[in-house]
Amino acid sequence: MEHKTKNGYEGLLIVIEGTDGSGKSTQLELLKKSIQDKSYGVMVSEWKTSRLIANVIDDAKDRNLLNATTYSLLYAADFADRLENQIIPALKSGFIVLLDRYFYTALARDVVRGQDIEWVKNLYEYAPEPDLVFYLDMPVDVLLKRIIGTTGLDFYESGRDVGFSTDFYKSFEIYQNKCLEQYDKMKSEYNFISIDGTKQIKDIHKIMNDEVQKLLDSGILA
Amino acid sequence: MGRLTEKHNLKGTLVCVEGIDGSGKSTQLALLRDWLKSIGQDVIFTEWNSSELISQTTKLAKKKNMLSPRTFSLLHAVDFADRAKQVIAPALKAGFIVLADRYAYTAFARDVARGVDANWVRKVYDFAYKPDLAVYFDIDPKTSLERICFNRNPKFYEAGMDLKLSSDPYESYMIFQGRVINEYKKMVDEFGLVQLDANDSIHSKQVKIRELLKEVLREKGIEV
Numbered sequence: 299m300e301h302k303t304k305n306g307y308e309g310l311l312i313v314i315e316g317t318d319g320s321g322k323s324t325q326l327e328l329l330k331k332s333i334q335d336k337s338y339g340v341m342v343s344e345w346k347t348s349r350l351i352a353n354v355i356d357d358a359k360d361r362n363l364l365n366a367t368t369y370s371l372l373y374a375a376d377f378a379d380r381l382e383n384q385i386i387p388a389l390k391s392g393f394i395v396l397l398d399r400y401f402y403t404a405l406a407r408d409v410v411r412g413q414d415i416e417w418v419k420n421l422y423e424y425a426p427e428p429d430l431v432f433y434l435d436m437p438v439d440v441l442l443k444r445i446i447g448t449t450g451l452d453f454y455e456s457g458r459d460v461g462f463s464t465d466f467y468k469s470f471e472i473y474q475n476k477c478l479e480q481y482d483k484m485k486s487e488y489n490f491i492s493i494d495g496t497k498q499i500k501d502i503h504k505i506m507n508d509e510v511q512k513l514l515d516s517g518i519l520a
Numbered sequence: 521m522g523r524l525t526e527k528h529n530l531k532g533t534l535v536c537v538e539g540i541d542g543s544g545k546s547t548q549l550a551l552l553r554d555w556l557k558s559i560g561q562d563v564i565f566t567e568w569n570s571s572e573l574i575s576q577t578t579k580l581a582k583k584k585n586m587l588s589p590r591t592f593s594l595l596h597a598v599d600f601a602d603r604a605k606q607v608i609a610p611a612l613k614a615g616f617i618v619l620a621d622r623y624a625y626t627a628f629a630r631d632v633a634r635g636v637d638a639n640w641v642r643k644v645y646d647f648a649y650k651p652d653l654a655v656y657f658d659i660d661p662k663t664s665l666e667r668i669c670f671n672r673n674p675k676f677y678e679a680g681m682d683l684k685l686s687s688d689p690y691e692s693y694m695i696f697q698g699r700v701i702n703e704y705k706k707m708v709d710e711f712g713l714v715q716l717d718a719n720d721s722i723h724s725k726q727v728k729i730r731e732l733l734k735e736v737l738r739e740k741g742i743e744v
Contacts, residue, residue, distance in 0.1 A: 350586055351595070354577050363573050367601040367647055372574075375594035382588050420643040424590070 302518045305426035307389035309339075310519065312510065313400040316434030317477055318455050319444040320495045321502070325434070326398050328503045333394055333510065338519075341388040345399035348379035359454055366411040369459075373404050374421040381425065389426070392519070401425050402488060406480035410473065411460055429513060431488060432506055433481065436495035438474050442467070522646045524624060524711070532612035533736060534649055536623035538704065539657035540697050541678065542667030543718040544725070548657070549621050551726050552733070556617055559744055564611045568622035571602035582677055589634035592677065596627055597644050604648055612649065624648045625656075625707055633699035634683060652736045654711065655729060656704055659718035661697040665690065 305311040312329070314322045326342060333340045346352050355372050358364050364372070388395050401422035408418045445451060451466045453459065457473025458466070485492055491509060493502055528534070535552070537545035549565070556563045569575045578595045581587050587595070611618050624645040631641045668674065676682065679689045680696025708715050714732060716725055737744055 350581055350591060351577065354574060358573055363602075365601070365605045367605060368573060368598055371594055371598040371601055371644075375591055375598060378588070378590045378594055382590065417643065417646055420640060421594075423640065 302520075304429045305389055307386065307426070308392040308519075309389040310394045310430075310513070311385070311389060311397070311426060311428040312394065313397045313402075313428045313431045314434065314506075315399060315402050315431060315481070315490065316495060317406075317436065317441060317474055317481070319441045319448070320434040320436045321499070322398050322434060324499060325432070325502055325506060326396055328499070329506050329510070330396055332503070332507050333396075336514070338514075339391075339393045340396060341384070341393045342396045342398070343380055343384050344397075345403060346373065346376050348376045348383075350379040351376045362453075362459070364459065366408070366413055366460075369411060370404065370408045370413055370418060370421065373408075377401060377404070377422065377425070386426070397428075400428060400431070402431070402481070402484055405484065406477045409480050410457065410476040429518070430509055431490050432509070433485065433490035433492045434495040434502070435481075435492050438471060438478065440496055441474055442470060445470075524642070524645065524648050524650050526650060528612065528649045528652075530609075530612040530649070531615035533617045533653075533733075533740065533742075534608070534612060534620065534651040535617065535653045535655075535733060535736075536620040536625070536651045537655050537657065538622060538625045538629075538713065539659060539718060540661070540664050540700055540704075542664035543657035543659040544722070545655075545657045546621055547722060548655075548725055548729055549619050551722075552729060553619055555730065556619075556744075561744065562614075562616045563619060564607065564616045565619045565621070566603050566607050567620070568626055569596060569599050571599045571606075573602040574598045582675075585676055585682065587677070587682070589631065589636050589682070592634065592682075593627060593631040593636050593641055593644070596631075600624065600627070600645065601647065608649065620651070623651060623654065625654065625704070625711065625713065628707060629700045629703040632703050633680070633696060650711075652740075653732055654713045655732070656708060656713040656715045657718040657725075658701070658704070658715050661694045661701065663719070664697060665693055 301308055303310060314326055316322050330340050330342055346355055351372060385395055405418055409415050451470050456466055456470040458469050462472040463469040493505055537549050539545045553563055553565055569578055574595060608618055627645060628641055632638045674689050674693040679693040681689060681692050685695045686692040707713055716728060734744055
């Protein structure tokens with residue numbers, strides 16, 4: 299049977315992208331709830347949570363065992379496992395699948411780590427196209443304050459492994475700026491709906507919810 | 521294609537052996553290693569799925585039959601990338617003779633036999649250096665099965681049981697490894713693998729492989 303969705307299956311694939319501290323998880327929760335309230339089946343899947351490999355990544359990061367290539371490939375394996383075992387089965391059963399990050403995250407991070415973009419794209423070339431991609435656009439200075447105020451600066455999130463600077467603050471600034479540059483390039487290539495991340499939480503949610511509603515009203519799941 | 525088709529310009533020498541299980545490649549590599557050491561060469565040995573980073577995870581996942589063709593492929597790529605960057609590349613730069621029991625060609629053969637796209641997996645391994653000598657030990661699936669069954673049964677993935685080709689592991693092994701061999705044979709021309717007959721005696725294969733290596737080393741100005 300032919301489906302009207304971009305992802306090619308019965309359900310909907312909706313992605314929220316953005317750098318660390320951009321407010322993705324908050325928005326994901328709100329969106330999940332509002333879709334549930336409309337009586338649709340919702341499934342959420344987060345980056346780096348596969349049963350197969352997620353703990354290996356954490357452990358390897360703790361021990362600084364990763365080089366740029368193993369970093370890319372481990373995330374690709376995590377993604378493949380979640381895609382095949384959670385995401386695609388849910389889409390086939392008609393769920394609305396909400397994703398915290400998609401392969402755009404890998405493209406941004408891996409390219410900043412010096413990988414060839416075509417090589418990384420090939421790793422994910424089989425990934426279904428999302429029906430909506432929301433991108434939370436945040437300036438680096440706001441991101442920095444948010445992260446320092448909450449989780450604190452993490453070694454890899456600060457790109458310390460890449461060796462931009464031995465100063466955590468400086469390294470984070472350079473790394474996140476480079477990631478933002480990559481996201482900027484992807485905006486038009488992958489049809490991101492870019493949202494100013496400094497807006498109020500409820501205003502951002504309204505934009506997302508309206509877009510989802512528009513899609514549902516189009517009869518895409520009929 | 522990148523590195524895998526271009527000659528590397530590093531000081532060291534990269535030798536790999538390929539072939540399905542029971543083809544005798546590990547025996548040949550061990551003999552080669554002992555000989556090279558005995559004549560004072562700096563040698564490093566590395567084998568498939570042995571990296572500290574991931575090999576235990578992969579083994580566990582295999583035991584639980586958790587892997588799809590794509591995750592199977594990617595986990596082995598992680599293992600290979602880890603060894604390529606941490607072991608193989610530094611050793612080649614330092615001038616070692618690196619002996620690899622299986623190389624990227626194993627992935628190309630097995631993953632494609634599992635239905636993974638040939639071009640996709642070749643691109644994944646794009647970062648691998650081209651070996652100076654790659655030897656493929658050709659054997660038929662039946663002989664291979666007889667050899668491994670001396671002391672064990674075929675394993676789940678090795679028999680391609682994940683592909684549901686047959687419910688009988690022996691029959692499945694024959695079909696799946698037949699496909700793997702087909703992929704290897706295609707690579708003889710594609711990547712210039714040197715094909716040796718696995719049915720020859722241990723001695724005659726070792727004589728041949730030493731000749732091949734001597735020739736490679738001679739081209740680099742090393743007489744052994």
